[in-house]
Amino acid sequence: MTTSSRRSALRLFGAVGAVAMATTSTSPAFGGETARQVPEDLRPGGALDRLAAELAAKDQFSGSMAVIRRGWTVLRRSYGMANRQTGVRNGxxxxxxxxxxxxxxxxxxxxxLAQRGRLRYGxxxxxxxxxxxxxxTEMVTIHHLLTHTSGLGDFRLLPGFREASRHWSSHAEVLDGTVGFIRRSELAFAPGTxxxxxxxxxxxLGAIVAAASGRSYYDYVAESVFDAAGMRDSGFFTKPRWRSDSRIARPYARLPGVSERTDNLDEHLYVGLPAGDAFATCADLERFVHALMSGKLLTPPYAALMLGAKVPLSGAAFVGYGAVSALEGGQWVxxxxxxxxxxxxxxxxxxxxxxxxxxxxxxxxxxGAEPVARLARQIIVAQ
Known part of the structure; x- marks a missing residue:
């Protein structure tokens, strides 16, 4: 069962064995004015590249990273193992x-769905x-759900969830069973306060997607997000597929009382939920960003609505309608x-x-990912 933290959300979008592999890809067309605007510390051999390699060498990073500017790949690296048992490397x-x-x-x-008139934020x-x-039923709105101001917390902490979820073996059982547990929740505070x-x-929100569209949440996201953005290596992969597909990285972590990292795939749900545990490659997330910012996924007004600051967190960070946004160095992230x-x-x-x-x-x-993402952010906002 996945554990996500509020801390990682506050740090915005935020990524370890000995280094098994490092790959780099830079666009052959990258040059001219675009190249001159790229700080040395973001290029191959620069400070970001060196940090990722150092963390991987210390067994503190295993994964992939990519830095892109206006469609050009500045830096792309992969380290560590996707599957230690079979010797498959991350790539x-x-x-x-x-x-x-x-x-x-x-x-x-x-x-x-809001753009199509199938629901309203209120x-x-x-x-x-x-x-x-x-x-x-009467007080919590879609606005509250999007902005984490509903008063609802984490279903995984509800009594009995962990035991019951071990027996779910279909997409419908996972989402419907989870919503069933959430129905037993009490609000921590009045919505909006x-x-x-x-x-x-x-x-x-995932259950509302299904209700408003008349389709499975998983099917709707597959069509309106993954397919629409050209994310060919992404999806809500089931546990059986995760076990058998060598292109999906196994989850390794040091659990309490254990000195070595273990493969924790068996501790996950049969399939991920609207709150977490879809799968994607770096390249597919690049495609997602391009599709969102170019109007392919949402019309520009709705994309701006999704990204715009709604509720203050700390400092100059804000919750948006799905994203977390911050003003750093005079620019939005x-x-x-x-x-x-x-x-x-x-x-x-x-x-x-x-x-x-x-x-x-x-x-x-x-x-894992946080030191690399943090340094990249510092370099970008300082230029």
Whole structure:
């Protein structure tokens, strides 16, 4: 079972054995004015490249990373093992568990339905879902769910969830069973009066996607996000596929009381949820960003609505309608991070003013991706 943290969300979109492999790809057409605008520290051999290699050598990073500017690949690296037992290395086509970066896909599906007139941001839960106690049905809105201001918390902490979820073996059982547990929740505060990072809220958004579209949440996201963006190596992969597909990185982490990292695949649900645990490659997340920012996934007004600051967190960081945004160095940074104590640390950051996208995906527990993503951000905002 994945454990995502509020800390990783506050750090925006945020990625370890001895180095088994390092790969680099830079566009042969990269040059001219674009090249002159790239800091040396982001190029091959620069400070970011050296940091990732050092962390991998210390068994603190295993995964893939990519730095892109206006469509040109500046730096692309892969380190470590996707599967230690079979000797498969991480590479550019390796898909990683995304943890809470998945919430971006759920948010796009909600905005896509809003764009189609199938729901409104002020809709109460009761307009789309039934069986919830009156305070939730009558007070919690889609706006609250998107902004983590609903008062709902984390379904994984509810009594009995862990035991029951071990027996679910279909997409419907996983989502419907999770929503069933959330129906037993109590609000931590009146909706709109506080902020509590809510995996439960994003699972309910997934259920609303299904109710408003008349289709499975998983089918709707596959069509309106993955297929629409050309994300050919991404999806909500089931546990059986995860076991058998060599292109999907296994999750490795040091569990309490264990000195060595172990493969924790068996501790995961049969399939991920709207709050976390879809899979993607770095290249596919680049495609996702391009499709979102170019109007392919959402019309520009709805994309701007998704990314725009809504609720203050700390400093100059804000919750948006799916993304977390921050003002750093006089420019906006949008995206999300994710983390699992079972073996995932992920970061997706977009810098629209400078045309930068930074993706860091790791199949080790946090802080894996965070030091790499943090240094990339510092270099970009300082230029």
């Amino acid at each position: 550019p086509r390796t898909s990683f568990g995304l943890a809470s970066v998945t919430k971006l896909f759920t948010a796009v599906a909600i905005h896509h 809709d109460r839960i009761g307009a789309h879902l039934d069986g919830f106690p009156a305070p939730i 506080g902020n509590l990072y809510s995996n439960s809220g994003y699972c309910l 949008h995206g999300h991070g994710g983390g699992s104590t079972l073996g995932a640390s992920t970061s997706l950051e977009v810098f629209p003013d400078g045309g930068w996208t930074v993706v860091v995906l790791c199949n080790y527990e946090p802080p």
